[in-house]
């Protein structure tokens with residue numbers, strides 16, 4: 233087995249300190265379910281936190297007539313209404329507990345026709361609507377800002393069809409990503425997207441936000457794998473575009489308008505997606521490197537030497553792993569010592585011996601050359617999952633002290649980590665970092681090196697305006713100066729609504745606004761967000 237070969241080598245000239253991991257150590261995680269009440273603070277109302285944003289008086293306040301209408305077309309289970317905000321906090325607050333709306337009404341229709349009736353009515357009555365999937369978004373895009381009606385897709389949760397020859401899955405938007413994946417896995421296929429929130433997020437939600445996830449490096453973005461969509465437009469019109477063709481060169485590719493649109497011009501109710509053959513063999517290696525330059529070197533080598541079997545290449549800095557450790561309390565750290573940077577490499581393919589041998593040759597060479605200084609390779613499925621948890625636990629761990637400011641950016645690889653260093657320097661110059669009562673715990677960096685995507689997380693003890701002003705627009709200016717993107721995969725939502733100009737030209741922004749005005753003339757869909 234791969235590990236034994238490597239351990240044998242360590243007796244000669246390769247240092248390889250990894251040991252078996254305790255599988256029982258890692259319980260309940262972000263991956264399997266959103267741990268909703270995990271942070272220590274009470275979320276403030278967004279309207280109080282951001283007093284410059286005002287409720288749009290064109291939108292109607294709900295009346296008893298409106299409620300009667302919704303109750304006339306929906307069953308009791310499809311309507312959640314309360315005058316007590318706390319009753320609906322699951323829908324009003326985001327996962328980071330940074331944004332909190334004041335909606336008194338959540339509708340959870342069970343059919344597409346009901347979605348259509350709701351939107352048609354809201355459009356006529358000028359009632360603002362926030363579409364909501366699993367509410368795992370990280371930019372405040374899936375929660376109301378004021379009293380918008382929340383339209384949850386949670387009850388639209390059926391698999392519609394799966395073709396085992398082409399691997400094309402058609403399902404409702406509200407199917408939980410993990411359920412969709414389990415379903416196709418049983419038929420020897422795999423969902424082309426995987427991400428930490430898979431146990432809670434919805435297929436429609438990941439498409440609406442064009443989520444990237446952990447395997448984009450291998451399978452590309454949803455702009456490529458989604459083949460068709462069913463969308464309900466703001467006026468209630470149902471657009472059936474659930475195609476299942478890989479090639480369709482007949483004019484505008486309309487579905488692309490909705491992929492990543494964040495629910496601003498239509499609500500996705502159905503998704504047709506090309507799944508990929510389920511790999512027969514997976515390997516995960518967790519490696520230590522001493523510099524970010526080393527991370528880049530290993531990446532170049534991994535692409536060349538692991539080529540077609542490389543399915544993920546993630547990096548984590550040392551602080552991110554210290555934070556993860558604080559959550560994975562009983563877990564044994566994969567390596568014996570701490571290092572400045574860590575890399576998680578996943579390979580997947582159809583022949584275990586072939587993949588093992590490729591990975592082994594690769595690891596031997598990068599270790600012999602001293603680019604990688606330590607590492608461990610998972611020996612079974614449990615170890616593999618456990619190694620992944622050191623990466624997947626970071627988002628949850630980074631907010632455990634009270635809150636987190638998240639920046640999800642694309643940068644040229646050579647500049648990727650310099651943003652984390654610059655941010656730490658800036659926060660400390662501003663006197664904001666240190667032990668309590670200083671608000672900032674620290675800025676950490678991790679992410680999808682293979683996609684040029686950095687996750688800069690600034691862990692804080694409380695959401696704090698001084699910290700926010702120190703970070704914004706500083707982070708966006710930095711990214712723009714390197715010609716990067718201010719949102720690599722999380723979207724713009726509410727958080728980045730004022731910063732789109734750092735990544736899109738005035739002409740592009742105008743075209744976005746024109747499209748919005750054309751398809752949603754009353755602007756009822758997901759208002760106060762980026763358009």
Ligand SMILES: O=C(O)CC[C@@H](O)C(=O)O
Pocket residue numbers: 370428445624627638639640679687688689
């Ligand atoms: O929480 C974050 O900043 C990143 C979340 C997600 O995109 C990930 O890659 O784990």
Ligand SMILES: [Zn+2]
Pocket residue numbers: 444445679680687721
């Ligand atoms: Zn990510």
